[in-house]
Amino acid sequence: MAGFLLRCHSGPVEFQSLGPGRGLSTLVVREGADTLVVHGDRLTEEAPPVHAPLDELLSWTERSHARYCAVLVRGGQATLWSDVGATCPLHYARGADDTLLIATSAGAVLPLLAGPPVLGGAAQALLPGGRFAGVTAVPANSAVTLAVDAYGTVPVATRQVRGLPDRPVTTDPQEAVATVREALRSSVARLAGGSEELGVMLSGGVDSSAVAALTARESSGAELHTYTVGTPFGDEFEQAAWFAERLGSKHHELMFGPEQLTELLPDMIRSLETWDLLTLQIAAPACFQLTAMAADRRQVLLSGYGADLLFAGLGGTGGEEDIERAVVAQTAATARSNEFGPAFADARDIVVRYPYWTREVMAAALGIRGRLKVREGTAKWVLRSAAAEVLPAEVAWRPKRGIHEGTAMSRMFAAALGGDDPRLQSERLHAIATSVFCQDGPSARGTGTGTGNGTNEREGLDEGLAGVAS
Structure with missing residues (x-):
């Protein structure tokens, strides 16, 4: 599947496929009030631990995929995470009606924003958060938690998915x-x-x-x-x-x-x-x-x-x-x-x-x-x-x-x-x-x-x- 767009609000999460494609797959699991969406190159058939603590889900996505991005909507919050190199980009924004929008494509979000698309420039392509005003990319190796029912997109919490060396030490x-x-x-x-x-x-x-x-x-x-x-x-x-x-x-x-x-x-x-x-x-x-x-x-x-x-x-x-x-x-x-x-x-x-x-x-x-x-x-x-x-x-x-x-x-x-x-x-x-x-x-x-x-x-x-x- 070519990717997905989620609309998150007080009701059930709305899922939209962004088109066909057999390179990557998209898994959607709804269990009770929890919704898990994982997009990536899946290597194993291990089932996801949907109701498990977030750390267990982070570990599952890593060991089960060559590359991935994922979203868990639970308890009024949406947590978005990326792999170590952000090789499956994931973006978020607020729509014109304040719906929380989450998508693998920033372009899919643009028509749902309050105003016309605002692009970065010819020589300065990156704006704060990404290449389009109002659309933010999840950083590599990061998990970002957002409130579903809110006006802005300031994260409730941001953390590393898995640690990498802060400084090199090996000299032998x-x-x-x-x-x-x-x-x-x-x-x-x-x-x-x-x-x-x-x-x-x-x-x-x-x-x-x-x-x-x-x-x-x-x-x-x-x-x-x-x-x-x-x-x-x-x-x-x-x-x-x-x-x-x-x-x-x-x-x-x-x-x-x-x-x-x-x-x-x-x-x-x-x-x-x-x-x-x-x-x-x-x-x-x-x-x-x-x-x-x-x-x-x-x-x-x-x-x-x-x-x-x-x-x-x-x-x-x-x-x-x-x-x-x-x-x-x-x-x-x-x-x-x-x-x-x-x-x-x-x-x-x-x-x-x-x-x-x-x-x-x-x-x-x-x-x-x-x-x-x-x-x-x-x-x-x-x-x-x-x-x-x-x-x-x-x-x-x-x-x-x-x-x-x-x-x-x-x-x-x-x-x-x-x-x-x-x-x-x-x-x-x-x-x-x-x-x-x-x-x-x-x-x-x-x-x-x-x-x-x-x-x-x-x-x-x-x-x-x-x-x-x-």
């Missing part, structure tokens, strides 16, 4: 490598298990190659497909095909052109609910691949995206603490970016799973000191060392590639949007967003140059800008 290289190796193996095994056919986004770099190798090892004989996207301006076909042949996967090379990007952009903006230039550059190759893969059946795809963020793949300047702060900042910015939003894939009956963006891998990565992430000038040293167990040395230690050597999304967007000036590109993307989200023209805010949305140093300024990352 062997311990760090072993921890990362086991966390990644466990993550891939959990996400790849139970499928007869699996796909992996493959660039031939260490991140995606490690996922592909572990998927082949942990998936118990599933048919493995690998996919690589290239453009007229650059590709990684050779290195990806070389590794795919060694892996024994059924390999697919997909050529992506500016005309196809132009056609994709409105649907990307609608599905990802962002018009941020960098976010769309990162997402575009993956969205093109999803379009090319679409078939009349549910498909499961694993991605290596997220590793650069957690393991300092962009390198770093300054001292160790500067690297560590950058990792935390980039991870938080990406969780707010909607890059992991599932709607585009779900509409094509595909679910994308991110082994690096699970709690076990994130906890492992965030607990390791910066000296082991950038060591002797090598970015992602600890990950490369962990991956060397399953990868040829030339893959595990392959130098990072810049965007000019990969799929060159900056050149693709320049060709599709009619110029290489980022400000011009941002304005044109904002104009597309206006046409997508506003029927009668925007009530736009902050359309000046602004200072950006804090995402200019996220993963993607490297190895293909592909969202099919390394």
Whole structure:
């Protein structure tokens, strides 16, 4: 199912499906006065403990799903929670009649607000709470409790779903490598298990190659497909095909052109609910691949995206603490970016799973000191060392590639949007967003140059800008 919209008031909770889709599922359980709604990629058939304390429900959603968002309406309050990386966005707002609105899509809420939609600007996409005035996104790894019968949306309570390391402490290289190796193996095994056919986004770099190798090892004989996207301006076909042949996967090379990007952009903006230039550059190759893969059946795809963020793949300047702060900042910015939003894939009956963006891998990565992430000038040293167990040395230690050597999304967007000036590109993307989200023209805010949305140093300024990352 493509998602849901809830209307919460003094009577029974009203549920509305936002459309078909076989990538994710939506569970709705009504027992007495309690209503539980969970949207996500469910991995087990374990029944939810609907009447249990909230902590038990939080644990159930985590162990039963690869990614999820959830709502529990109980005792005049609604508690909304997200997974560790907000990979299934969840939004809330007050409608024109003060009904509490909760939805997996901010766009679904906009027509129910008191006034016309107010979008963030071309250069400053994020408003307080999200990209649309009056609509707030649930933060990653958070549970937000709201009063159902109220005038505003100030939370009654906010808490973490599960703890992650506040500061990294691991300095022993062997311990760090072993921890990362086991966390990644466990993550891939959990996400790849139970499928007869699996796909992996493959660039031939260490991140995606490690996922592909572990998927082949942990998936118990599933048919493995690998996919690589290239453009007229650059590709990684050779290195990806070389590794795919060694892996024994059924390999697919997909050529992506500016005309196809132009056609994709409105649907990307609608599905990802962002018009941020960098976010769309990162997402575009993956969205093109999803379009090319679409078939009349549910498909499961694993991605290596997220590793650069957690393991300092962009390198770093300054001292160790500067690297560590950058990792935390980039991870938080990406969780707010909607890059992991599932709607585009779900509409094509595909679910994308991110082994690096699970709690076990994130906890492992965030607990390791910066000296082991950038060591002797090598970015992602600890990950490369962990991956060397399953990868040829030339893959595990392959130098990072810049965007000019990969799929060159900056050149693709320049060709599709009619110029290489980022400000011009941002304005044109904002104009597309206006046409997508506003029927009668925007009530736009902050359309000046602004200072950006804090995402200019996220993963993607490297190895293909592909969202099919390394």
